[in-house]
Amino acid sequence: MPDQSNALLEKLLQSKKYRDICPDTVRRVWAECEKKYKKPKDVDKAAREALHGITGAFMTPEESSQLGYDMQQWWCTKTDTGLERMLQRHASTRERLPLASMDALYGQIFGIANRPRSVLDLACGINPLYLGARGIETFGVDISGPSVAAVNRFGEVYGMPVSAACADLLCSGAIPPRRFDMALLFKLLPLLERQRAGAAVAVMDAVNAEWLVVSFPTRTLGGRNVGMAAHYADWMAAHLPLGRAIADRFETENELYFVLK
Numbered sequence: 447m448p449d450q451s452n453a454l455l456e457k458l459l460q461s462k463k464y465r466d467i468c469p470d471t472v473r474r475v476w477a478e479c480e481k482k483y484k485k486p487k488d489v490d491k492a493a494r495e496a497l498h499g500i501t502g503a504f505m506t507p508e509e510s511s512q513l514g515y516d517m518q519q520w521w522c523t524k525t526d527t528g529l530e531r532m533l534q535r536h537a538s539t540r541e542r543l544p545l546a547s548m549d550a551l552y553g554q555i556f557g558i559a560n561r562p563r564s565v566l567d568l569a570c571g572i573n574p575l576y577l578g579a580r581g582i583e584t585f586g587v588d589i590s591g592p593s594v595a596a597v598n599r600f601g602e603v604y605g606m607p608v609s610a611a612c613a614d615l616l617c618s619g620a621i622p623p624r625r626f627d628m629a630l631l632f633k634l635l636p637l638l639e640r641q642r643a644g645a646a647v648a649v650m651d652a653v654n655a656e657w658l659v660v661s662f663p664t665r666t667l668g669g670r671n672v673g674m675a676a677h678y679a680d681w682m683a684a685h686l687p688l689g690r691a692i693a694d695r696f697e698t699e700n701e702l703y704f705v706l707k
């Protein structure tokens with residue numbers, strides 16, 4: 447039985463769909479499913495279902511390779527149009543465009559919390575590309591290999607002040623202990639809670655930053671507004687980390703933001 451289980455886990459780690467996801471995540475989800483099911487085949491099925499829910503289709507392989515080309519183009523001209531094209535390649539940054547809206551969003555955050563010198567972007571996707579292009583030193587963490595690779599490429603090849611690590615926030619050692627001026631947790635907490643009850647507060651508690659900026663989606667994937675803002679506002683009020691206070695709360699077209707001091 448353990449041999450069959452190991453073989454299935456190895457196959458899952460090498461599979462086209464999950465080979466670019468942080469291996470710690472695949473192993474963590476597998477171990478969680480092993481606690482619920484006895485037969486290796488049932489564990490495999492449950493693990494695949496759980497991973498599908500976590501990883502989502504934020505950036506397709508085509509978008510990821512297009513992003514490499516966009517980056518090269520942006521480097522030649524450094525225009526906002528080029529930056530916007532890059533940010534289009536990931537579902538989460540795409541939702542915040544046009545770039546003027548993204549500038550306004552950060553203008554509002556930095557109006558309350560001051561422009562940070564260092565940012566920790568948890569479950570970053572490709573959001574650090576925006577911050578780096580605006581000259582803000584950013585360290586990102588994500589389980590998505592292609593997102594992390596894009597951020598590191600922007601830093602290493604194009605000299606922008608960004609870097610990232612492929613790590614799972616539910617595994618130990620993923621959150622850097624050093625102090626940051628600001629930490630971003632954009633559209634992350636509901637995803638973490640779904641993966642492990644209580645994880646959202648644990649992650650907020652573990653972050654070493656003067657300011658936490660947390661966001662929640664306010665529309666379903668189909669674009670409907672079904673009262674998510676009120677639901678997440680209640681959730682935030684009930685789960686405020688010890689020693690933090692809400693300095694600002696505002697809504698954009700698709701997201702609800704909290705700036706926590």
Ligand SMILES: C[S@@+](CC[C@H](N)C(=O)[O-])C[C@H]1O[C@@H](n2cnc3c(N)ncnc32)[C@H](O)[C@@H]1O
Nearest residue numbers: 538539569570571573588589590614615632633
């Ligand atoms: C909705 S996207 C948000 C991306 C980015 N924060 C933004 O708003 O532009 C959620 C991100 O969380 C990442 N993610 C999901 N579970 C994670 C975990 N356990 N640890 C680290 N990242 C995770 C996904 O890979 C994905 O990039």
